[in-house]
Amino acid sequence: MPLRRVSVVSLVLALALNGPAAAAEPTPAWVELAPGLSAWSGPATTVLLAETEHGALLVDSETAKAAPALGQALAGRKPLRYVVNTHWHGDHAGGNEALAATGATLIAHENARRRMAEPTFLKHHNRVIPPLPAAALPGVTLAGDGRIRLDGLEARLIHVPAAHTDGDLLVHFPAANVLHMGDCYFNGFYPIIDTGVGGTVDGLIAALDRGLALSDPRTRIVAGHGPIGIRADLKAARDMLAEVRERVAKLKRAGRTREQVLAAAPTADLDPVWGQNWVKPAQFVGSVYDSLP
Template structure:
């Protein structure tokens, strides 16, 4: 039986998986947590009790919702492939959800970008036998402290066991006799580390955080993101696959091309309004007072990015 492989036939590491247990918070990891920003500490505390929901999609692909970014799962020939790892303290629930899919070990983990809510589980997933794949910028960002101005928070370098070891730029294909995955780097959008994962046979696209379904997106200018890049990424997502492609966002419910199109309309309209006001010499406070997001607030203000915050993010990039 062949393992998943790249087009170049590079073999994956296939270390024997070990059984995950709830006893994973060691004194060392507790110490490491004290060095984290408050948002990470609180996020991990909340994720301890997070409910993980499994949604079966097509072609042996499922998605786990409820802990950090959405986790795609492919039940491949010789083990599971995950896209993103969620929050570390949800390990018991994630492990249980994965076991309910099948008893196979995790062989491959793909990170869509560097942010902690998508990579916090990397270390434990690697410890049970998975090889971690990502764009080369993701390893660069994770290997050194990263400061996000919007949160006034500095994220320390990740432990060695959490770092991706299979790197690519700009794209890579993974395949076996059943499934083919295309990994493609976006130009800077949400960050400068973003990739998409397209499950070709299943016609499923994981966009990472280039799409927040039903919410205003966070754009991380501190690590390369910008509003024009988010618009370009959304256009690329719309051009990928077919009209029937199932789309897994970084956050929010699994969606479709029509919802992506609605997001594109929102991003483009707000960007143009804010740019016009800024060109007129309006200050950020004056632009916020003009409520450039008003027509979209009923549909897109359900996430943590408020209309005011999103206006500030757009203003910064135009």
């Protein structure tokens, strides 16, 4: 499918779909968050499926390795019309090719699509990620915000600049009160800030603030990593991030080098709660330091 660049602030995609899909019992791996919206926690991330009478939209596509399992989980569900990548990382876009082969339209921010299309250095893994094959690249890109309409369902695509990366999208289903934050939200542990491709701690705080503004106490919030959360969980992640940002900024303003800041262990009191997963305190603090002015 040829690439279509969308430069307007709002994108509306609508389909007149004919013929209902065959009904099937939901796969046990899917957890319903709201009527028509279900989450599937794969080996790397959590994808979100929104189904209407005649079709479905999927947020993120997991890894290429997990594509067969995801495809099996999608078997018997409504036909997949759209796949939205929240950003370019392989654990969120690795299954694109397999899903595009079913006829789904791939959608991402233009910066994310560019990263997928070229060799890109992944700083926190210290290696160059090769480009995805052409069939895995989004055919529709956004320069800003957008929205998708599928039957009566509306999904709002919200670009949050310079957050986890430079091409992050939040995906909000306002009628269902469900929000997918991608990797702008790690629930319960330190996040990754991909400073190699424009991620910043200030942009990530702004993204979490945007998520808070879109949510209420009943909102189900899908994290790129970690369990499904609620607004209180998102607020805790935001407050932790802002606190660490201030601590590291204070040390940096005092002239401390990166190595000196890491040696000072400014998150030592937070580590027992937030530093017990795969993102280690030094990795997190280093990325905060690197992204501060």
